[in-house]
Amino acid sequence: MVPVSGPTTGEVAGAPCWLSLTTRDLDAAEGFYGAVLGWTFRRDDGGDREYAVGRLVEQPVAVIAAVAAELSVRSAWTAFFTVDDVDQAVARIRERGGTVGVGPVGYPPHGRAALATDREGAAFGVWEGRTENRLHLGMSSAPAWLELHTRDAFEAAVFYGEVLRWADGGPAGFEVSYEQDKVVLRRDGEAVARLNSGPVEATSPQPQLRPRWLVRFRVPDPEVAAAAVVAHGGSIVPGGDWGGVGGPEETGGRRAVVARDPEGALFTLEAVEGA
Structure with a gap:
C-alpha cells in the first residue's frame, strides 16, 4: 500500500481513504480488474516491491501491490482510514484490544501507515499523510x-x-x-x-x-x-x-x-x- 502524492486528507480524518490489494501476479490482477471494473493502471516501483495504481476514468481508486509468490500472504482487499497521527492511532488500537501487525511504516515523502486488526480479527489500515484519491471513498460519487x-x-x-x-x-x-x-x-x-x-x-x-x-x-x-x-x-x-x-x-x-x-x-x- 503506497498512496502517491496529492492533496492532504486531514480535513477528512477518520474517513476511508484508500484501498489496497495484495497479489502474487500483478499482470493477472491488472487484467482481471480491468475486465471486471473497467480500470486502467499506472505501474510504479515502491522500492521493495512493484505496484500498480488502478484508475477509473483517470481517477485513482486503489493500489494493487505484488508480493513474492513464496510468501504465505493471503490475497485480500484492505481498506485504509485517514488519521491525523498514526502513532496515536496505533496506541488507541492497542488500548482498545486491537492488534497492530505492521508499522507504523514510513513511505517518504508521502506519509506513514500501519496495518491492524480489530477485536474480532477484521483487518484494516490507518494512513497519515497525503493521498491521490480525490473520490472520498464511500461517497455517492465514488466507485x-x-x-x-x-x-x-x-x-x-x-x-x-x-x-x-x-x-x-x-x-x-x-x-x-x-x-x-x-x-x-x-x-x-x-x-x-x-x-x-x-x-x-x-x-x-x-x-x-x-x-x-x-x-x-x-x-x-x-x-x-x-x-x-x-x-x-x-x-x-x-x-x-x-x-x-x-x-x-x-x-x-x-x-x-x-x-x-x-x-x-x-x-x-x-x-x-x-x-
Whole structure:
C-alpha cells in the first residue's frame, strides 16, 4: 500500500481513504480488474516491491501491490482510514484490544501507515499523510464503499469510533446512526460505510464468514460484471454475504453479488444508484 502524492486528507480524518490489494501476479490482477471494473493502471516501483495504481476514468481508486509468490500472504482487499497521527492511532488500537501487525511504516515523502486488526480479527489500515484519491471513498460519487461484517456492529462501532475519532465533532462531520442490527457511518449525509451484525467465525474455512471489511464496487450492471469475473478466472460466492440463497442480492434496493478474484480476494459488485 503506497498512496502517491496529492492533496492532504486531514480535513477528512477518520474517513476511508484508500484501498489496497495484495497479489502474487500483478499482470493477472491488472487484467482481471480491468475486465471486471473497467480500470486502467499506472505501474510504479515502491522500492521493495512493484505496484500498480488502478484508475477509473483517470481517477485513482486503489493500489494493487505484488508480493513474492513464496510468501504465505493471503490475497485480500484492505481498506485504509485517514488519521491525523498514526502513532496515536496505533496506541488507541492497542488500548482498545486491537492488534497492530505492521508499522507504523514510513513511505517518504508521502506519509506513514500501519496495518491492524480489530477485536474480532477484521483487518484494516490507518494512513497519515497525503493521498491521490480525490473520490472520498464511500461517497455517492465514488466507485466503492465499505461494509464491515462482524459479530456485534454496535461493539465494533465503539471500537472504530474511538480509534478513528468519528464522534469527536471535528471538521469531518461524521454522523453515526443505529439502524436495527446495523450501524451506518455518514459524512455530509452520504453513507460512507456500514457495519453489520451477523454470524462470523474467525477460523471459518469460508473467507466470507470471517470478520472482515468487504469492499463494494459500484458497476453499471452486477450481472454483466459477474459474468466477467467468471470469464477471467474468478468465481461467484454462493449465498451472497451471509450464506443465503446465492446469486445477486438486493442491498438497499440495489442489486449486488459477492465474488472472488482468481487468487481468492473477496469483493462485492453493486449496481450504481439508478442503474
